Amino acid sequence: MFPTRVMRMQASRPFAFPTPKEAQSATAHTISQRLRTLKRVPPELIPLGIVLGIAVGAAIYSSGKKLMTDKTLRLSRNSPESREH
Secondary structure, eight states: OOHHHHHHHGGGHHHHSOOHHHHHHHHTTHHHHHHHHHTTSOGGGHHHHHHHHHHHHHHHHHHHHHHHHOTTSOOSOOOGGGOOO
16 A cells, blocks of 8 residues: 555544534534435335334334243342252
8 A cells, every 4th residue: 555545544533533512513413414414315225224124113112022921031039049950
């Protein structure tokens, strides 16, 4: 790799690790900037995101329902006096 390319790669370092002053000025625009980046998502990926969102939601729901309703789950350790040897 040429030394000039290495020097050119370090130009983006302030964006990766901003100084405290840059971090304060950037926080005011982060929500609007993130909303603008959603417009750059290709339309083909939107149905995939919806399906993944539904799948994750269903997994959380079914896991939560299982944890709340299943009486055979062991939720705590057995106390030493109740163990049979």
